[in-house]
Amino acid sequence: MKKTDLLVIGGSAGGILSATTARKAYGDIDITIIRDTEKVMVPCGIPYIFGTLHDTNKNVIPDAGILEANINLIIDRVVKVDREAKRVTTEGGETIEYKKLVLATGSLPIIPTFIPGYDLENIYGVLKNQNYLNGVLEKVNGAENVAVIGGGFIGVEFAEQMRILGKNVTLIELADACLWQAFDKSFTDEIEASLKENGIKLLTGTKVTKFIGDKAVEAVELANGEQIPADLVILGLGVKPNAELAKEAGLPINARGAIVVDQYTRTNDPDIFAVGDCSEKRCYFTGQDAPVLLASTAAMEAKIAGSNAFQLRLVRANKGTISAFSTQIFGRTYAAAGLTEARARQEGFSMMVGEFTTMDRHPGSLPGAQKTTIKLMFSKCSGVILGAQISGGEAVGEMINILSLAIQKGTTATELNTFQVATHPLLSASPIAYPINAAAMNAIASNCRHLNEGLEI
Amino acid sequence: MKKTDLLVIGGSAGGILSATTARKAYGDIDITIIRDTEKVMVPCGIPYIFGTLHDTNKNVIPDAGILEANINLIIDRVVKVDREAKRVTTEGGETIEYKKLVLATGSLPIIPTFIPGYDLENIYGVLKNQNYLNGVLEKVNGAENVAVIGGGFIGVEFAEQMRILGKNVTLIELADACLWQAFDKSFTDEIEASLKENGIKLLTGTKVTKFIGDKAVEAVELANGEQIPADLVILGLGVKPNAELAKEAGLPINARGAIVVDQYTRTNDPDIFAVGDCSEKRCYFTGQDAPVLLASTAAMEAKIAGSNAFQLRLVRANKGTISAFSTQIFGRTYAAAGLTEARARQEGFSMMVGEFTTMDRHPGSLPGAQKTTIKLMFSKCSGVILGAQISGGEAVGEMINILSLAIQKGTTATELNTFQVATHPLLSASPIAYPINAAAMNAIASNCRHLNEGLEI
Numbered sequence: 001m002k003k004t005d006l007l008v009i010g011g012s013a014g015g016i017l018s019a020t021t022a023r024k025a026y027g028d029i030d031i032t033i034i035r036d037t038e039k040v041m042v043p044c045g046i047p048y049i050f051g052t053l054h055d056t057n058k059n060v061i062p063d064a065g066i067l068e069a070n071i072n073l074i075i076d077r078v079v080k081v082d083r084e085a086k087r088v089t090t091e092g093g094e095t096i097e098y099k100k101l102v103l104a105t106g107s108l109p110i111i112p113t114f115i116p117g118y119d120l121e122n123i124y125g126v127l128k129n130q131n132y133l134n135g136v137l138e139k140v141n142g143a144e145n146v147a148v149i150g151g152g153f154i155g156v157e158f159a160e161q162m163r164i165l166g167k168n169v170t171l172i173e174l175a176d177a178c179l180w181q182a183f184d185k186s187f188t189d190e191i192e193a194s195l196k197e198n199g200i201k202l203l204t205g206t207k208v209t210k211f212i213g214d215k216a217v218e219a220v221e222l223a224n225g226e227q228i229p230a231d232l233v234i235l236g237l238g239v240k241p242n243a244e245l246a247k248e249a250g251l252p253i254n255a256r257g258a259i260v261v262d263q264y265t266r267t268n269d270p271d272i273f274a275v276g277d278c279s280e281k282r283c284y285f286t287g288q289d290a291p292v293l294l295a296s297t298a299a300m301e302a303k304i305a306g307s308n309a310f311q312l313r314l315v316r317a318n319k320g321t322i323s324a325f326s327t328q329i330f331g332r333t334y335a336a337a338g339l340t341e342a343r344a345r346q347e348g349f350s351m352m353v354g355e356f357t358t359m360d361r362h363p364g365s366l367p368g369a370q371k372t373t374i375k376l377m378f379s380k381c382s383g384v385i386l387g388a389q390i391s392g393g394e395a396v397g398e399m400i401n402i403l404s405l406a407i408q409k410g411t412t413a414t415e416l417n418t419f420q421v422a423t424h425p426l427l428s429a430s431p432i433a434y435p436i437n438a439a440a441m442n443a444i445a446s447n448c449r450h451l452n453e454g455l456e457i
Numbered sequence: 458m459k460k461t462d463l464l465v466i467g468g469s470a471g472g473i474l475s476a477t478t479a480r481k482a483y484g485d486i487d488i489t490i491i492r493d494t495e496k497v498m499v500p501c502g503i504p505y506i507f508g509t510l511h512d513t514n515k516n517v518i519p520d521a522g523i524l525e526a527n528i529n530l531i532i533d534r535v536v537k538v539d540r541e542a543k544r545v546t547t548e549g550g551e552t553i554e555y556k557k558l559v560l561a562t563g564s565l566p567i568i569p570t571f572i573p574g575y576d577l578e579n580i581y582g583v584l585k586n587q588n589y590l591n592g593v594l595e596k597v598n599g600a601e602n603v604a605v606i607g608g609g610f611i612g613v614e615f616a617e618q619m620r621i622l623g624k625n626v627t628l629i630e631l632a633d634a635c636l637w638q639a640f641d642k643s644f645t646d647e648i649e650a651s652l653k654e655n656g657i658k659l660l661t662g663t664k665v666t667k668f669i670g671d672k673a674v675e676a677v678e679l680a681n682g683e684q685i686p687a688d689l690v691i692l693g694l695g696v697k698p699n700a701e702l703a704k705e706a707g708l709p710i711n712a713r714g715a716i717v718v719d720q721y722t723r724t725n726d727p728d729i730f731a732v733g734d735c736s737e738k739r740c741y742f743t744g745q746d747a748p749v750l751l752a753s754t755a756a757m758e759a760k761i762a763g764s765n766a767f768q769l770r771l772v773r774a775n776k777g778t779i780s781a782f783s784t785q786i787f788g789r790t791y792a793a794a795g796l797t798e799a800r801a802r803q804e805g806f807s808m809m810v811g812e813f814t815t816m817d818r819h820p821g822s823l824p825g826a827q828k829t830t831i832k833l834m835f836s837k838c839s840g841v842i843l844g845a846q847i848s849g850g851e852a853v854g855e856m857i858n859i860l861s862l863a864i865q866k867g868t869t870a871t872e873l874n875t876f877q878v879a880t881h882p883l884l885s886a887s888p889i890a891y892p893i894n895a896a897a898m899n900a901i902a903s904n905c906r907h908l909n910e911g912l913e914i
Contacts (some may be wrong), residue, residue, distance in 0.1 A: 422781035
């Protein structure tokens with residue numbers, strides 16, 4: 001029987017960071033990661049295996065960080081957690097005793113078993129498993145007509161990469177717009193225009209009723225009876241928590257199938273933590289259930305678990321997920337954090353909204369200059385930021401994180417209007433038109449007109 | 458005699474934003490900008506006129522923003538401010554009455570009159586004036602050997618642009634390192650290595666004692682007697698406040714020659730504000746005099762002046778300059794905000810420091826991936842961030858502004874360790890190794906080892 005101080009089940013972002021953080025926090029203790037695959041795929045890198053990397057081996061999370069931190073690595077599958085004895089047993093017949101346990105068992109793609117024909121050949125969910133993805137990669141090479149079902153981030157990114165490979169791509173989304181969970185209409189309009197301009201057949205507000213084919217899929221049937229030829233189908237319908245182990249161990253699971261945790265990522269067993277896709281997510285702004293499963297959220301939770309494993313050191317650290325996203329589609333960057341305007345209105349927030357468009361170089365005549373468009377939403381009365389959306393050049397991938405921090409620090413519109421920034425001709429908008437400052441000013445201006453009533457100038 | 462509600466003297470970042478902000482804040486009032494040049498140069502764009510734009514007309518701040526905001530624009534020079542009558546008179550013989558006045562008269566380059574030969578031909582300070590710069594541009598075309606005196610941002614950027622044009626460039630800095638005011642040694646070492654690799658002759662710790670030449674400059678003489686051939690000399694010795702008008706109007710001027718202002722950018726005349734390079738700057742961390750003259754600082758002050766001109770609306774908004782910089786040198790980006798470690802130690806801050814290096818794509822095998830190196834400094838006891846330095850790809854230009862905001866919101870190391878970020882394979886480091894999170898963790902780890910003493914695991 002093996003013994004370890006901290007046992008982590010799962011080898012992706014949440015698992016790795018739980019272990020390496022505990023090493024930094026607690027020094028010379030015994031830490032073990034157990035995972036069920038030889039190599040671990042970079043989860044958000046998976047779409048780029050197809051049109052950019054062309055090799056799953058180029059999309060591997062290196063083990064160097066784990067090994068350098070002197071963390072034991074076991075490749076095996078845990079089949080049971082015995083909470084009373086504080087030990088796990090594995091498929092390979094091992095027993096490992098733990099003092100503290102972190103569950104980072106991730107998620108599984110949703111397979112639409114409710115659609116007839118879902119089990120035909122050449123229909124693939126996005127499983128984060130190298131062997132499986134090697135199989136998909138092989139099929140992609142021969143495919144001509146690709147249908148992507150689901151217009152969330154994974155669906156849009158797969159559609160873009162398949163199109164870059166020259167396939168005939170149809171992207172089918174049930175809702176009225178792609179990426180509607182992250183962006184408001186002016187942004188989804190821009191994204192959809194780009195998808196179409198680049199030759200993707202985009203069908204929004206469209207329901208898939210059937211997969212047609214004999215052995216392998218040949219077409220996708222829509223609710224209106226139309227048939228879209230498809231020799232390869234990618235399912236981007238989202239993921240569900242992989243919480244079987246926890247459930248069998250009797251840990252509380254919420255209605256969505258995720259492990260229930262507190263602000264310190266603790267389950268109701270004081271010696272068991274859960275982080276990442278397998279654990280419960282809450283909305284930062286309301287505390288409600290928020291099924292937003294992101295590697296960066298997992299990373300944040302893992303740092304809390306790793307630091308707090310043996311002593312609560314990071315206090316009240318996890319207020320919930322702020323849903324910070326970024327992506328690049330046909331060379332343009334789109335990013336969002338916090339609530340969309342639509343979602344915030346649904347929740348009942350009173351809002352002031354500021355928008356602004358400028359160039360990301362100054363002067364705008366400099367080579368490589370691109371348009372940046374930003375939208376910021378603030379609580380009208382308390383002034384704090386609720387959400388942000390940006391489109392523009394590559395640096396938007398970091399610009400959104402200024403707003404990610406702003407949200408987490410309860411920053412107000414007046415603070416964002418005047419906060420000092422570094423600007424440079426080759427790197428940013430002009431200081432006169434720095435997008436965050438300017439959009440915040442526009443939001444304030446829309447809300448402060450009454451201050452001028454009766455003011456004598 | 459003209460009359461206006463708000464008169465702004467100066468047409469660069471500080472002047473423009475004071476006027477446009479007042480328009481947004483106060484609605485339909487009469488606003489006038491008066492400036493002494495037909496066109497306004499983008500100040501930080503000036504080095505890029507030479508190696509990149511090749512035309513001063515491509516480096517002009519457009520008037521569209523002023524005109525669209527229905528702001529009166531007068532091209533003339535104010536020669537006197539009569540505070541009692543609340544009016545100014547101009548070189549062109551006009552008199553303009555104001556209710557509120559904003560001085561945004563900027564700065565002038567320091568000319569080293571203490572160095573013999575400073576007034577030879579082909580020695581140029583960086584005057585922000587189109588006609589003057591056209592003259593420099595013409596001389597640059599014929600020049601072969603260029604000496605740049607001063608290794609601050611302007612000096613380094615000029616040296617890089619002159620080298621891109623194929624000139625023999627010598628960069629001479631009195632201190633031990635280029636850019637030492639913004640970066641600590643590990644960063645200035647990287648920058649200096651890049652300058653040398655790209656063929657710039659770099660002389661640090663070197664004093665210029667004489668400019669040699671008959672009518673025009675032919676060489677620069679150093680303290681050790683060496684003569685550096687130079688048919689063109691660029692002076693990057695910094696700037697001094699242009700506060701003559703204010704001084705003549707009897708407004709208090711500080712020891713450095715800058716107009717004294719309060720947190721609301723008000724001079725001691727309740728109807729006169731001063732913003733940008735002509736006004737006093739204070740260090741954000743100590744409140745001491747801090748001669749850091751940046752367009753982005755001017756922009757922040759202008760927004761305060763514009764919003765507060767007729768009523769104090771942005772409360773306690775200007776705590777001081779955080780010295781946020783970014784630049785790009787031979788394709789690599791360098792950025793800093795807050796105090797350097799050296800400066801913070803001089804001030805007596807007790808510190809914890811965290812450093813981290815990673816790739817700015819994940820997996821690192823993706824095309825365009827570059828190394829990012831970051832250093833963060835925190836107050837050891839209170840935990841709040843004091844400074845940040847980063848080198849890496851283009852997105853570092855925005856990443857530094859996450860830290861700019863963090864400084865201005867008093868963010869702690871534990872908050873920066875776990876704050877949620879958007880990450881994407883094509884746009885950022887992995888969520889497992891997001892540089893700000895990771896460097897903050899390293900700082901905490903260096904400071905928390907004592908927590909493990911006596912802890913039973």
